[in-house]
Amino acid sequence: MPDQLTVALDGTPLAGPIGGIRRFTDQLIQALRAEFPDDNYIPLSDQLFPVPKGFEKRWWAYGLNKALTRTGAQVFHGTDFAVPYLSRRPSIMTVHDLSPWHEHSKASARVRARASLLLKLGIPTIVHTPSEAIREEVIEHFRWPGARIVAIPLAAASHFIPAPAETEPYFLYLGTLEPRKNLQVLRDAIDLLWQKGIMVPLYLAGQVRDGYEPPTHVGIRYLGVQDEGELPKLLTNAKAVLYPSSYEGFGLPILEAMQCGAPVIASDIKVHREVGAAAARYAGVADPSQWADEMETLLNIPTPVEVLTDRARHYSWRSTARAFRELYGRCLV
Numbered sequence: 001m002p003d004q005l006t007v008a009l010d011g012t013p014l015a016g017p018i019g020g021i022r023r024f025t026d027q028l029i030q031a032l033r034a035e036f037p038d039d040n041y042i043p044l045s046d047q048l049f050p051v052p053k054g055f056e057k058r059w060w061a062y063g064l065n066k067a068l069t070r071t072g073a074q075v076f077h078g079t080d081f082a083v084p085y086l087s088r089r090p091s092i093m094t095v096h097d098l099s100p101w102h103e104h105s106k107a108s109a110r111v112r113a114r115a116s117l118l119l120k121l122g123i124p125t126i127v128h129t130p131s132e133a134i135r136e137e138v139i140e141h142f143r144w145p146g147a148r149i150v151a152i153p154l155a156a157a158s159h160f161i162p163a164p165a166e167t168e169p170y171f172l173y174l175g176t177l178e179p180r181k182n183l184q185v186l187r188d189a190i191d192l193l194w195q196k197g198i199m200v201p202l203y204l205a206g207q208v209r210d211g212y213e214p215p216t217h218v219g220i221r222y223l224g225v226q227d228e229g230e231l232p233k234l235l236t237n238a239k240a241v242l243y244p245s246s247y248e249g250f251g252l253p254i255l256e257a258m259q260c261g262a263p264v265i266a267s268d269i270k271v272h273r274e275v276g277a278a279a280a281r282y283a284g285v286a287d288p289s290q291w292a293d294e295m296e297t298l299l300n301i302p303t304p305v306e307v308l309t310d311r312a313r314h315y316s317w318r319s320t321a322r323a324f325r326e327l328y329g330r331c332l333v
Contacts, residue, residue: 004039007042008077009076011048015045015048020096025043074090079094081100092128094127098249135149154255157317171201177212193296235262242265249271250271257308258276276311280311281297
């Protein structure tokens with residue numbers, strides 16, 4: 001492996017709203033720079049810096065390769081489903097999940113068309129997935145050779161630490177509000193609890209996806225987008241953090257909650273079992289009564305904090321950075 005590396009990463013997610021892909025890109029670059037200070041890790045994007053006129057405005061077809069040449073990048077890491085169409089150096093493409101192939105939005109259609117063509121042509125040197133569950137999906141869906149797909153997990157950022165405070169009890173969902181987050185099952189579970197006289201509110205915190213109407217109930221309070229610095233306190237003091245998604249590529253909010261010492265109930269899907277293991281509790285995607293039962297249980301018998309934080313310590317950005325550094329070097333062998 002080379003003693004020093006110059007790696008360019010797609011920095012486009014850094015120009016977008018707070019979300020999983022932006023968090024991944026930002027945390028990875030920070031961790032790589034901290035762990036390998038002699039290397040050079042450069043975010044490149046036509047959204048971050050002025051791009052020269054002419055052909056370089058065609059970023060993915062021409063401008064990006066010119067920028068890679070100028071920076072002396074040995075490897076390109078596409079952090080968001082894309083690598084250059086013209087392959088002039090090794091590249092890694094992160095496929096976070098197959099949601100673009102399941103959804104019908106314009107944004108999903110663009111990602112689906114671009115990534116499908118890149119994978120069909122075999123342009124990425126290696127495909128990265130954040131979980132073994134998604135690695136298996138990519139192998140099956142695209143018939144890609146397993147030796148060229150590597151699962152490297154993510155981790156919670158270091159500022160997610162316990163921040164206890166005196167609060168009224170509440171349940172919490174934190175994340176984007178959109179159809180695949182399956183929030184209706186939480187609405188129905190809250191209704192069941194309130195019918196039993198257990199009137200603990202559910203807080204919904206996060207950005208609402210365009211065109212989506214969040215569920216309503218007297219027991220649901222919408223908090224909107226929260227400042228990053230407020231998230232540890234919001235997580236720590238929840239009676240349970242609820243993650244009911246019908247589909248995910250990893251489940252980072254599970255680790256963020258556990259690192260804050262907050263009990264977690266997640267939908268019983270393969271990737272959540274992979275991330276949360278025995279430290280989380282699980283409920284069926286379409287079973288509000290099971291969600292209500294688990295929520296009531298955690299009101300009375302909370303998961304021990306050490307069980308949660310021990311699980312979160314299985315993941316760190318330091319180990320993730322080391323795994324990516326090894327992967328970048330492997331591309332040059």
